[in-house]
Amino acid sequence: MVTLNDVAKKANVSKMTVSRVINHPEQVTDELKQLVFEAMQELNYRPNAAAKALANKRTQIIKLLILEEMDTTEPYYMFLLAGIANELDKHAYSLQLLTHRNIQIGDSDGYIVCGMRQKDIPLIQGLKKPTIIYGENETGMDYVDSNNEESMKKATEYGIKMNYESIVYIGIDVDECFAHSRERGYVKTMEKYGREATIYRLTNRSRYSAAFIKENWHTFSPNTLFICASDRLGLGIIREIKEQGGDIPNDYGVIGHDGVFLDQIAYPHLTTLKQATTEMGAACARMVLNKVKENGKEQGNQLFDTELKIGGTTRNK
Amino acid sequence: MVTLNDVAKKANVSKMTVSRVINHPEQVTDELKQLVFEAMQELNYRPNAAAKALANKRTQIIKLLILEEMDTTEPYYMFLLAGIANELDKHAYSLQLLTHRNIQIGDSDGYIVCGMRQKDIPLIQGLKKPTIIYGENETGMDYVDSNNEESMKKATEYGIKMNYESIVYIGIDVDECFAHSRERGYVKTMEKYGREATIYRLTNRSRYSAAFIKENWHTFSPNTLFICASDRLGLGIIREIKEQGGDIPNDYGVIGHDGVFLDQIAYPHLTTLKQATTEMGAACARMVLNKVKENGKEQGNQLFDTELKIGGTTRNK
DNA sequence: CAATAAGTTGTTACCGCTAACACATTTTTG
DNA sequence: CAAAAATGTGTTAGCGGTAACAACTTATTG
Numbered sequence: 160m161v162t163l164n165d166v167a168k169k170a171n172v173s174k175m176t177v178s179r180v181i182n183h184p185e186q187v188t189d190e191l192k193q194l195v196f197e198a199m200q201e202l203n204y205r206p207n208a209a210a211k212a213l214a215n216k217r218t219q220i221i222k223l224l225i226l227e228e229m230d231t232t233e234p235y236y237m238f239l240l241a242g243i244a245n246e247l248d249k250h251a252y253s254l255q256l257l258t259h260r261n262i263q264i265g266d267s268d269g270y271i272v273c274g275m276r277q278k279d280i281p282l283i284q285g286l287k288k289p290t291i292i293y294g295e296n297e298t299g300m301d302y303v304d305s306n307n308e309e310s311m312k313k314a315t316e317y318g319i320k321m322n323y324e325s326i327v328y329i330g331i332d333v334d335e336c337f338a339h340s341r342e343r344g345y346v347k348t349m350e351k352y353g354r355e356a357t358i359y360r361l362t363n364r365s366r367y368s369a370a371f372i373k374e375n376w377h378t379f380s381p382n383t384l385f386i387c388a389s390d391r392l393g394l395g396i397i398r399e400i401k402e403q404g405g406d407i408p409n410d411y412g413v414i415g416h417d418g419v420f421l422d423q424i425a426y427p428h429l430t431t432l433k434q435a436t437t438e439m440g441a442a443c444a445r446m447v448l449n450k451v452k453e454n455g456k457e458q459g460n461q462l463f464d465t466e467l468k469i470g471g472t473t474r475n476k
Numbered sequence: 477m478v479t480l481n482d483v484a485k486k487a488n489v490s491k492m493t494v495s496r497v498i499n500h501p502e503q504v505t506d507e508l509k510q511l512v513f514e515a516m517q518e519l520n521y522r523p524n525a526a527a528k529a530l531a532n533k534r535t536q537i538i539k540l541l542i543l544e545e546m547d548t549t550e551p552y553y554m555f556l557l558a559g560i561a562n563e564l565d566k567h568a569y570s571l572q573l574l575t576h577r578n579i580q581i582g583d584s585d586g587y588i589v590c591g592m593r594q595k596d597i598p599l600i601q602g603l604k605k606p607t608i609i610y611g612e613n614e615t616g617m618d619y620v621d622s623n624n625e626e627s628m629k630k631a632t633e634y635g636i637k638m639n640y641e642s643i644v645y646i647g648i649d650v651d652e653c654f655a656h657s658r659e660r661g662y663v664k665t666m667e668k669y670g671r672e673a674t675i676y677r678l679t680n681r682s683r684y685s686a687a688f689i690k691e692n693w694h695t696f697s698p699n700t701l702f703i704c705a706s707d708r709l710g711l712g713i714i715r716e717i718k719e720q721g722g723d724i725p726n727d728y729g730v731i732g733h734d735g736v737f738l739d740q741i742a743y744p745h746l747t748t749l750k751q752a753t754t755e756m757g758a759a760c761a762r763m764v765l766n767k768v769k770e771n772g773k774e775q776g777n778q779l780f781d782t783e784l785k786i787g788g789t790t791r792n793k
Numbered sequence: 794c795a796a797t798a799a800g801t802t803g804t805t806a807c808c809g810c811t812a813a814c815a816c817a818t819t820t821t822t823g
Numbered sequence: 824c825a826a827a828a829a830t831g832t833g834t835t836a837g838c839g840g841t842a843a844c845a846a847c848t849t850a851t852t853g
Contacts, residue, residue: 807841
């Protein structure tokens with residue numbers, strides 16, 4: 160294993176200079192920096208994370224708290240995780256995953272929290288290390304999320320452009336920011352075009368949205384678009400429209416939200432607002448590492464645009 | 477932060493004795509052990525992973541290689557990951573996740589590999605640290621997997637018990653162990669009961685299994701059970717049987733395999749062989765840590781039984 | 794029962810890296 | 824142009840553990 164010392168000898172400088180080149184390059188003259196870089200290159204030096212951690216009184220570990228029940232959770236966590244893990248990797252950080260069942264708040268340099276609901280807020284606010292939330296919230300804590308309002312605006316405008324006579328919103332009946340933002344995106348856009356908003360709120364399960372359609376089928380005349388707050392709701396809607404003999408996409412349109420896995424399981428493929436899940440994961444990781452570096456300084460929020468991914472559940476013209 | 481030294485002082489022994497109590501308890505008298513345990517308890521001592529790693533020339537990191545494309549991958553990885561992560565946590569180990577796009581074989585104490593196909597074998601065999609494979613294979617490398625053969629045996633026997641006149645197997649058309657084992661479970665059981673095996677092999681996508689049913693619908697008279705090598709295939713089959721007007725579960729039965737997420741998305745819920753995914757993840761973690769401790773000694777294989785989880789796609793009597 | 798082995802605990806040095814300080818050397822300043 | 828300030832580099836000590844060895848006590852043996 161190549162150590163700082165090896166590099167130092169090769170470059171004819173002290174260990175400390177090499178360490179400085181890595182951590183405080185501005186304190187070293189360009190000349191020496193050059194020498195050190197070359198030595199590092201030649202020896203293929205890789206810093207030892209454990210030694211670094213020990214000297215800095217850090218852990219080089221970020222904990223990811225998943226507060227939702229995974230059994231019922233969309234598979235997008237996988238992508239989020241991949242994004243986080245890859246980014247952490249680049250900075251010689253590693254990951255510990257905690258589920259709601261296994262919250263051992265052990266040692267780490269910071270936290271990323273997903274699936275936080277109102278009831279979890281006290282727990283999270285009690286954390287003593289830099290924390291980033293995945294998912295918008297009003298607690299003032301730094302967060303990363305999709306631009307939920309903009310996302311639904313995009314869907315609604317698409318529906319208007321495609322001349323759906325009626326555009327109905329199927330929301331999720333939870334009192335959480337993301338749900339409100341999505342709904343707001345729909346409502347504002349409908350207002351803007353002088354259309355009347357029609358909103359239903361359901362539990363986020365396909366069987367509920369299917370049951371809802373069954374029960375209210377008479378209400379929805381052809382030429383209706385259902386904009387759903389999740390792909391899961393969209394799935395149930397498609398299922399029951401087919402069951403009722405409705406024609407998708409000619410008479411009925413369905414747009415989902417999330418664009419991870421489920422949209423592709425649907426038949427036909429669900430038109431959806433695809434979230435940049437992996438990128439958001441990377442952003443969470445970058446934010447938390449930055450917050451660690453800056454001793455917990457507030458990082459603000461970061462919103463990511465979604466992409467309207469046209470599938471077979473909306474008409475093209 | 478509480479250190480070894482603090483504990484040592486409290487217990488009136490040397491650092492080394494405390495260290496021994498943790499790592500080589502058999503070398504310490506019961507008397508001192510007792511004292512040290514009490515001191516650790518009272519001070520709530522938590523070992524510092526970085527220091528341990530540095531002193532042992534270890535990294536306290538296990539890398540998880542996911543070689544499959546995640547976009548098309550069943551969400552069970554999430555559960556596997558949770559199992560791995562929790563177990564590693566208990567041993568002050570943390571995780572680095574590498575995807576096929578990001579294979580930077582940096583420093584770690586060992587590897588867990590998932591989604592390995594034939595083509596990946598050379599890469600994996602080249603790894604220089606203890607490695608455990610998730611998924612059966614014939615390379616002689618230690619692995620953890622479901623008992624695939626037994627699993628399909630269970631499904632087939634259930635079909636026989638439920639008096640399905642015809643029991644058809646829908647396999648996955650890949651040349652991998654798990655696929656062969658599942659098929660073998662079906663074939664052997666059919667043989668055992670003097671029934672004729674009927675096997676089709678398809679690409680593991682619901683649209684292919686749906687297309688297959690459409691094309692061959694006339695072949696399948698009522699009272700047929702489809703045993704599928706994956707829930708995904710099962711999903712397509714259900715979809716097209718419904719499309720063709722077939723009656724599930726009275727005339728047609730469908731059994732899937734995996735039991736993660738997809739079975740619950742199906743309507744009605746898919747009868748499936750549920751894998752003990754989280755437990756298998758924990759087993760992978762334990763095995764690799766043990767292998768690290770024993771300097772790479774072979775660990776053998778570990779098979780986990782699946783559970784036949786009855787859904788709405790098979791009849792009860 | 795002396796010589797030797799076995800068992801138990803403490804001491805020392807080191808794992809690889811960095812902060813804090815010490816020491817030159819150069820630049821700025823009145 | 825001497826004193827003070829700024830700059831660049833090296834030295835030292837220590838982060839929290841562990842292996843290897845030393846030192847001492849207690850069993851075993853012929």
